[in-house]
Amino acid sequence: MESPTDMSFPHVLVTSCRELLTLAPRVPFGQERSREARRPGRVALIGGLLMVLSLGLWVLWTYLGRRDMWHMLDLSVYHDAAHEFRHGDDIYTENYGSWTNKLPFIYPPISGLLFYVLLPLGFAGLKWFMAIVNLLSLFAVVWSAWGMLGYRRGAGRFGVSAATFAVVLWLEPVEWTLVWGQVNLLLLALIVLDLGLPDSRRYKGIGVGIAAGLKLTPAIFIVY
Structure with a gap:
């Protein structure tokens, strides 16, 4: 501390x-760190219901508009590059993806290795896996943010985090991350959770390091 x-x-x-x-x-x-929501039990119940309702609407909207919401082009680049890596090809010399205009793999090698490990899921399974990881990452971000605002762990903090999650799920940056199958929410969670740690923690910085290993942009937080 x-x-x-x-x-x-x-x-x-x-x-x-x-x-x-x-x-x-x-x-x-x-x-x-002593703040607590008034009537934490009620806050937790209301927040939990809002989160479930929001998630239910999102799943329904995704199902009804799955052609637009479920193609996950960026994720297909990760998957196809990892598939070619399995055959010993140089993943940095080809373009990949499910669209006609394919995209290059421009991420660090660790990203390719990670998605190589996930190849047994298949692309359909990978879509569900990445969607769940992104949603959990989003909740981790709002949970950590409320903690840094002074709310101690408990039912009240869960309630306000769940209610916040229910709202921010529909913000455009979050939606497009889910649409394209990007890893931005995972990177955000790694960085926010890491920066929320006390500077005295010896393992502080590991989250930023992992994020920078998956994508180069978060490396700016090493300087920070």
Whole structure:
């Protein structure tokens, strides 16, 4: 846990740079973590019902419009590249995907290895697997965010997290991530959960490292 009175030069330098980059002060994780929603049981019930309703509507909408919602072009690039990797081909010299205009595989080798391990699922199974991973990642993000806002673990935090999940599920960035079968929500969860850890934790940074191994963009958080 960070000490709020730590005025050492390294601490002040890092904190100042962090505030300049984010344009907002950072409250150390673990400080003033005593908030709790009023009537946590009722909040948990209402939030849980909203989340189930939202998920049910999303599944129904996905089923009714599955031609648009279920093609997952980006995921097909991962899958097809991993399939070619199994045959010993250089996955960085070909284009892949289920559309006429195929796309190159531009991700780190670890991504190819990960989807190579998932090949036994088949593409249909991989779609369901990736959708579930993305939905769980989204809930992990809102759960962690409420924790960093000061809400301790419990029924109340679950309730507000579930209600938030029910709303943000329908935001355009989330929807397009699910439509294209991207890994953005998984990367977001790895980064947010990692940044929410106290700076004193020795394993802090592993989540950012894994995210950068799956896609290069999250490597900016190594600098952060």
